[in-house]
Amino acid sequence: MKDREPIKALPPxxxxxxxxxxxxxxxxxxxxxxxxxxxxxxxxxxxxDARQQEEYVRSLFAFLASRYDFVSSALSLTRTKHWxxxxxxxxxxxxxxxxxxxxxxxxxxTFELARIVxxxxxxxxxxxxxxxxxxxxxxxxxxxxRDAVEFLEGTAVELPFPDGSFDCAATAFTLHTVPDLEKTxxxxxxxxxxxxxxxxxxxxRPRIPGLKQVYSFYLGRVMPFTGRILxxxxxxxxxxxxYFARALQELPDQQEMQxxxxxxxxxxxxxxxxxxxxxxxxxxxxxxxxxRGRDQHCGACNGAGVQGSKTI
Ligand SMILES: C[S@@+](CC[C@H](N)C(=O)[O-])C[C@H]1O[C@@H](n2cnc3c(N)ncnc32)[C@H](O)[C@@H]1O
Numbered sequence: 001m002k003d004r005e006p007i008k009a010l011p012p013x014x015x016x017x018x019x020x021x022x023x024x025x026x027x028x029x030x031x032x033x034x035x036x037x038x039x040x041x042x043x044x045x046x047x048x049d050a051r052q053q054e055e056y057v058r059s060l061f062a063f064l065a066s067r068y069d070f071v072s073s074a075l076s077l078t079r080t081k082h083w084x085x086x087x088x089x090x091x092x093x094x095x096x097x098x099x100x101x102x103x104x105x106x107x108x109x110t111f112e113l114a115r116i117v118x119x120x121x122x123x124x125x126x127x128x129x130x131x132x133x134x135x136x137x138x139x140x141x142x143x144x145x146r147d148a149v150e151f152l153e154g155t156a157v158e159l160p161f162p163d164g165s166f167d168c169a170a171t172a173f174t175l176h177t178v179p180d181l182e183k184t185x186x187x188x189x190x191x192x193x194x195x196x197x198x199x200x201x202x203x204x205r206p207r208i209p210g211l212k213q214v215y216s217f218y219l220g221r222v223m224p225f226t227g228r229i230l231x232x233x234x235x236x237x238x239x240x241x242x243y244f245a246r247a248l249q250e251l252p253d254q255q256e257m258q259x260x261x262x263x264x265x266x267x268x269x270x271x272x273x274x275x276x277x278x279x280x281x282x283x284x285x286x287x288x289x290x291x292r293g294r295d296q297h298c299g300a301c302n303g304a305g306v307q308g309s310k311t312i
Contacts, residue, residue, distance in 0.1 A: 013078055049258050050179035054155060057177045058129045061149060063237050065131035072173075080108070083274050084172055084300070087201035087281045088112035090272070091168040096120040100166045102156045102188060105176025107136035107149070109201070114145035124166075125151045126159065159187040166192050170199040175257075176247040185264055194288045198266055204254040204273065204280035211276050220247045254280035 064071070072080050088109065093099055095118040101110040104125030114123045123145070127133050133151045140146050154160045156171075156178050169188035178184045188198050206215045227241030252260060259273040259282070266284025273280050 010055075022172065024262055024276050046164065050157065053179040054128060057179075060132040060237055060240055060243065061129040063240070065106070065129065065135050068132065068135070069108065072108065074076065079275060079278075080173075082107045083201055083279050084112045086272070086274060087170065087172060087199055087224065088116055090197075090270075090281055090283045091170055091199050092197045092283075092285075093117050093121070093133065093168050097122075097167040098165065099123045100159070100161070100169045100188070100191060101125045102159070102171040102184070103167060103177070104136060104151065105129075105132045105174075107139055108150075109172040110136065110149060111140075111145055112142075117148060121148055123149045125149065126154045127151070128153065128154070128155050134182075157187060158186040159191050160190050161191045163190050164193040164196075167196045167255065169196075169217075170201075172201040173203065175200060175202050176244075176251040181252070182260070182264065185260065189264060189266065189286055192286045194286050196286050197201075198259075198261070200257065200282045202257070203248055204277050204281065206277040207273075208276045211278070215278070219249055221237060223297060237303070238270075254282070257282050 003133065043206060061068070076083075091099065091113060093113060093116045095116070097117045099113045099117060101107075101113055104110045104127045107125055108155045110125035114121070117123060120145050125133075125136055127136070130153055133153055136151045140151065143149075152160070156174065157180050159169075160240055166167060166210050169192045171184075171188065175184065185198070185200075192198055206212045216273055223245035227239060227245075229234050230241065231239060251257075254273060260267055261269040261282050261284040264284075265287060267287050269282065269284040271280055271282045
């Protein structure tokens with residue numbers, strides 16, 4: 001790692017002007033300025049293209065930024081903290097390593113990666129939402145990781161880094177919001193050095209009978225219903241809970257995601273289910289040039305760091 005060129009920050013790829021989906025709540029949230037006056041509510045939102053979806057998601061997180069840490073912890077009964085730590089432990093990172101956190105938000109996962117690489121390492125957190133990044137930077141200044149961490153604005157589908165820049169490209173709770181899942185993963189693979197890892201922590205589909213039904217009911221009924229109440233009370237962006245529910249439903253489940261990792265060329269691909277499959281972590285290794293990798297791993301978990309985790 002020592003002889004590697006420092007990673008250069010390229011200009012952000014997102015153009016913050018010309019929002020394709022101006023929405024009424026933006027002025028209420030103080031999140032930014034509107035655009036062409038077309039009224040689009042999140043719950044009914046069918047993005048025309050990738051750019052429109054990115055703008056939509058960016059506006060949504062601009063609204064959530066100041067509440068994100070509390071909501072993330074409260075909704076999961078603090079489990080997200082343990083899941084992030086578990087995922088970071090699967091990154092293969094060592095002190096002095098270089099890591100990328102895609103969709104870093106307020107930095108919760110970035111700091112877990114930074115804890116591993118230490119003061120001699122480097123972690124770049126990338127996000128398309130300036131408001132989330134502002135929170136991340138504010139918090140970072142108060143941590144012991146401040147010299148090892150950098151936050152950049154950019155898009156997951158076009159990572160502004162040269163090939164092979166990192167020992168690990170990781171992401172947490174972000175893939176359900178990106179406009180092109182395969183492109184994002186391909187970009188993450190591209191920026192990792194051969195032998196490095198790609199890690200994804202995401203909400204998943206519980207497979208335990210009972211929990212599975214409760215989860216589907218929650219996503220399919222409770223979230224949209226709560227969303228409609230919040231909309232009536234004019235709390236938050238109209239339809240944002242319906243949007244999240246739909247995005248999570250449309251995301252490949254943990255096994256499909258594991259398959260996608262393999263299909264995109266990663267080897268030794270593993271999937272760890274956490275807390276009965278409410279969340280899952282996929283880990284894949286970028287193939288060493290000239291080396292033949294092992295196939296998808298389906299054996300017993302030998303590295304569980306979170307109670308209730310298991311490989312599938
Ligand atoms: C649910 S938050 C997750 C934040 C953080 N990783 C965590 O562990 O809490 C998703 C983040 O992904 C970012 N995001 C969504 N789509 C993105 C994209 N296309 N490019 C970059 N960041 C994106 C959002 O702005 C948001 O901060």
